[in-house]
Amino acid sequence: MTPTVVLPVVIGGLYAAGAYLLLDRSLTRVLLGFLLLGNATNVLVLSAGGPAGLAPIVGYAEPEEMGDPLPQALVLTAIVITFGVSAFVLAVIHRSWRLVRQEVIAVDEEDRRVADRSKARADALDPDDIDPGDLPVEDSVLGAEDRPPDLGPPTGSDVEGRLARDHAGSASDDIGLPAARRRRR
Amino acid sequence: MIRVVAPLPVLLPLLGAAASLVLGRYPRAQRLLSLAVLGAVLAVSVTLLLLADADGAVAVAAGGWPVPQAIMLVVDRLSALMLVVATTVALGVLVFAVGQGVTDTAAQAPVSIFHPTFLVLVAGVGFAFLAGDLFNLYVGFEVLLTASYVLLTLGGSARRIRGGITYVVVSLLGSLLFLAAIGLVYAATGTVNMAQLSFRLAELDDGTRTMLNCLLLTAFGIKAAVFPLSAWLPDSYPTAPAPVTAVFAGLLTKVGVYAIIRTQTLLFPGAGLVDDLLLLGALATMLVGILGAVAQVDLRRLLSFTLVSHIGYMVFGVALSTVAGLAGAIFYVVHHITIQTSLFLVAGLVERKGGSTSVNRLGGLAAASPVLATLFLVPALNLAGIPPLSGFLGKLGLLQAGVEAGGVLPALLVAGSVVTSLLTLLAVSRVWTRAFWRPPAQEPEADTADASAAQEAEAARDAAGSEDTGGSDGDRPPVPAPLRDEELEQAARTGADGGDADDAEDAEDAEDAPDAGVADGIVPDGIDPDGGGDSRAPTGRAVGAARAGRRGAGVLARAGVARRYPELRAALARQAEAASAVAVREDDEADELRPDQRRPLPPVLVATTGALVAVTVALTGLAGPLYALTDRAAGDLLERVPYREAVYGEGPADSAEGVP
Known part of the structure; x- marks a missing residue:
């Protein structure tokens, strides 16, 4: 039997597409990427069993004609595991959507901290830093129109210098984090 | 006897988890059940260790299938020792969690979910330690990882979901890599049974063997958080509840280290090039990790970074692939599991007492609670490797092994270990002076x-x-x-x-x-x-x-x-x-x-943490027998014969090759 080209090409294509999707910020795409990678891996394991053969049932086929049953068993287990974990990831995505109305991966806490430390406040406050993951949390209790239009003190020009002084030498995890630590205790 | 007992560390927690789910409405019964199950598992593990140490390795074929086809559970000195330590730590954390659940009456976390998931986690860890073939190692990993996903996102707050996503995606990628590696191993050798692999992998040509080795190491490196693959850990661990972080820090990465030990000793012994790579990885892990820890002000993040850093010590010992190096690594694993768990529990207590884990905001804790201060100081010094304690003994063993091995790389590693140890001391002593020693009256920020x-x-x-601020407030x-x-x-x-x-x-x-x-x-x-x-106050x-x-x-x-x-x-x-x-x-x-x-520190929590700290100190006292045990375990690992004999029986090892 000649080796088939189709399977390696399919596996490679699935891996490439999966890796590409996995690098996206949108969690749904990450999930799709994970599914593609999982399928690629399953096909890889399946193709590890060697050439195709008849069903491995004693009495149905001679042992020489049988396909290798072990990779099939392994793949079956792997599919179940992938399925379960995908369901969990989907639940997490849904939860993330409920919480922050976004399903993208937010800017990392450590990045924020490093940005806070630098004196260049302008960099730390670029729109990417308050990316949507940080924005509206949960279904709002009050609509935007109920809010006073101005949140901060009027001296807007000095806000950044003030921040720099406030946070000199400190690395606060409060900055820009949603919800968790804003409430007075 | 041992054949009956061997599956219990997996079976008991799984059955317990099922029963615990049924008992979801009766929290008290659930707690008692979890405690009883883990207590029983601990007893079983100790029995296994004693038997395995006395009689050598034993393999159990599940379901009575013939040997290479069956699902094997292999109990040797290493896996039994890991089981004992893991179960001890899990039991301690469970008591802590129960204590916390009792005192925090507010219905914050779904405790009814916590207990079954925790038991599944323990079952997964036990299965990973006992698994006799690569695929069941994968299944064990998946069981514990799935449980850990649930535990990490317990309660589903925004912070936890965010930290959990990083962890889940990285772990999933690691699992897929592992599965792909298993597929390739099977394609190359036609088996996934580890004992059989130890024969067949040796027959492959060098290139294929190195590739398979690297693939497996990449997968395990992600789990164990070895340097280039460690960035996920400090981001995801600190967000979880204190007991969860503690058990993760103690157990999960060590399962990865265990898998690395197995791979490098049983499957790919004497892989020169890969061992050198591992040595470099260990050096980078130590230094990058500890530099990260020094830069942190949040206690939990700091501990997460020291966790990453000290993984480097274990990888160092494994990569030396000498008896002394392996013995040191195993001893260090035992030491590190207990020490990290207790430190994370102490961090939970500090958060409770001081209202924060940021050392910039804490102060005067030594005066406020001398007990807490002691509980922090002893494991912290132990972690840094101050002489009489077990951390020092573990590091000393590794340093000796490194010096014995000779050569440029081991010498570099020895130097790196010493530097890491000193920087660890710096990191924890900064926490000590700021959070504990600083007078409470001093302003939190006044230290710079x-x-x-x-x-x-x-x-x-x-x-x-101030007038300006108030005056121009247009709305109010x-x-x-x-x-x-x-x-x-x-x-x-x-x-x-x-x-x-x-x-x-x-x-x-x-x-x-x-x-x-x-x-x-x-x-x-x-x-x-x-x-x-x-x-x-x-x-x-x-x-x-x-x-x-x-x-x-x-x-x-x-x-x-x-x-x-x-x-x-x-x-x-x-x-x-x-x-x-x-x-x-x-x-x-x-x-x-x-x-x-x-303000209050519930006595249950303090007592539990104290007990774990006492275990870490006891490791110092037991260091002699423990080191002897790890020496024997390392000897077994390098010899490889006990493992093969356990699986294939006493016959001449090569006869196993006849089996398809």
């Missing part, structure tokens, strides 16, 4: 000249500009201080009751907090910015003031940006609104840290 200068400037400016006339205080108190109360957040409260947050925070820092009798206004007050200031600044940051990017403004306004509502409803940490709950 920079910060105190900034504060003074701030205060001066506020004194001059300035409110006199007493009224504000009342309002705050009321708002805090409604907040605590889970009621709606009114916009007056939010405006307070945005405008008053920084001023009040600073004012309180400077003038002790000023406005108390904390809604509670109760008779709290000066520490708590200063901490609270600082926090209020920061929180206000956070709002300012948003406001400043909103001004620059008007299209974001509406969204920000809604966020501020929703954030306060969510803070109350979602975030259990906020509940844990309410002033009235912050």
Whole structure:
């Protein structure tokens, strides 16, 4: 039997597409990427069993004609595991959507901290830093129109210098984090 | 006897988890069940260790299938020892979690989910340690990982979901790599049974073998957080509840280390090139990890970084592939599991007592609670490797092994280990001086000249500009201080009751907090910015003031940006609104840290943590017998014969090759 080209090409294509999707910020795409990678891996394991053969049932086929049953068993287990974990990831995505109305991966806490430390406040406050993951949390209790239009003190020009002084030498995890630590205790 | 007992460390927790789910409505019964199950598993593990140490390795074929086809459970000295340590730590953490659940009466975390998941986690860890073939190692990994996903996102608050996503995606990728590696191993050798692999892999040509080895190591390196693959850990661990973080820190990475030990000894012994790579990885892990730890001010993140850093020691010992190196690595694994778990539990206590895990905001804890200070100091010194303690003995063993091995790389590693040890001491002693020794009266920020200068400037400016701030507030006339205080108190109360957040409260947050925070820092009798206004210790007050200031600044940051990017403004306004509502409803940490709950340290928690710390100290006393045991285990591993004989029986090992 000649080796088939189709399977390696399919596996490679699935891996490439999966890796590409996995690098996206949108969690749904990450999930799709994970599914593609999982399928690629399953096909890889399946193709590890060697050439195709008849069903491995004693009495149905001679042992020489049988396909290798072990990779099939392994793949079956792997599919179940992938399925379960995908369901969990989907639940997490849904939860993330409920919480922050976004399903993208937010800017990392450590990045924020490093940005806070630098004196260049302008960099730390670029729109990417308050990316949507940080924005509206949960279904709002009050609509935007109920809010006073101005949140901060009027001296807007000095806000950044003030921040720099406030946070000199400190690395606060409060900055820009949603919800968790804003409430007075 | 051992054949009956061997599957129990997997079976008991799984059955217990099922029963625990059924008992979901009866928390007390659930707790008792979990404790009983883990106690039984511990007893079984100790029995296994004693038997395995006395009689050598034993393999059990599940279901009575013939050997290479069956699902094998292999108990040798290494796996039995790991089981004992893992179960001990898990039991301690469970008691801690139960104690926490009992004292925190508020229904924050779904405790009924916690118990079954925790038991599944223990089952997965046990299965990974006992698995006799690669695929079941994968299944064990998946079982424990799936349980860990649930535990890490327990309660589903925004922070945890965010940290959990990183962890889940990285772990999934690691699992897929592992599975792909298994597929390739099977394609190359036609088996996944580890004993059989140990024969067949040796027949492959060098290139294929090295590739398979690297693939497996990459997969395990992600689990074990070896340097280039370790960035996920400090981001995801600190967000979980204290007991969960503790058990993760203790167990999960060590399962990866265990898998690395198995791979490098049983499957790919004497892989020169890969071992050199591992040595370099170990060096980078140690140094990068500990530099990260030195830069951190948050206690939990700091501990996460030391966790990464000290994985390097174990990898160092494994990569030496000498008996002394392996023995040192195994000893270090045992030491590190207990020490990291107890330190994370102590971090949980510190958070409870001081209301924060940031060392910039903590202070005077040594005076406030000498017990807590002792509980932190002993494991911290142990971690850094101060002479009489087990951390020192573990490091000394590894250093000796490195010196014996000779060569340039081991010498570099020895130097790196010493530097890492010193930097660990630096990191933990900074926590000690700031969080514990600093007098409580001292302002949290006053420890850096920079910060105190900034504060003074701030205060001066506020004194001059307060009128300006109040006057130009277009929507609301300035409110006199007493009224504000009342309002705050009321708002805090409604907040605590889970009621709606009114916009007056939010405006307070945005405008008053920084001023009040600073004012309180400077003038002790000023406005108390904390809604509670109760008779709290000066520490708590200063901490609270600082926090209020920061929180206000956070709002300012948003406001400043909103001004620059008007299209974001509406969204920000809604966020501020929703954030306060969510803070109350979602975030259990906020509940844990309410002033009235912050002060007491429940005796159960202290006792549990104390017991674990006592175990770490006892490791020092037991170091002699333990080192002898790890020596024997390392000898077994390098010899490889006991493992093969356990699987294939006493016959001549090569006869196994006849089996398809």
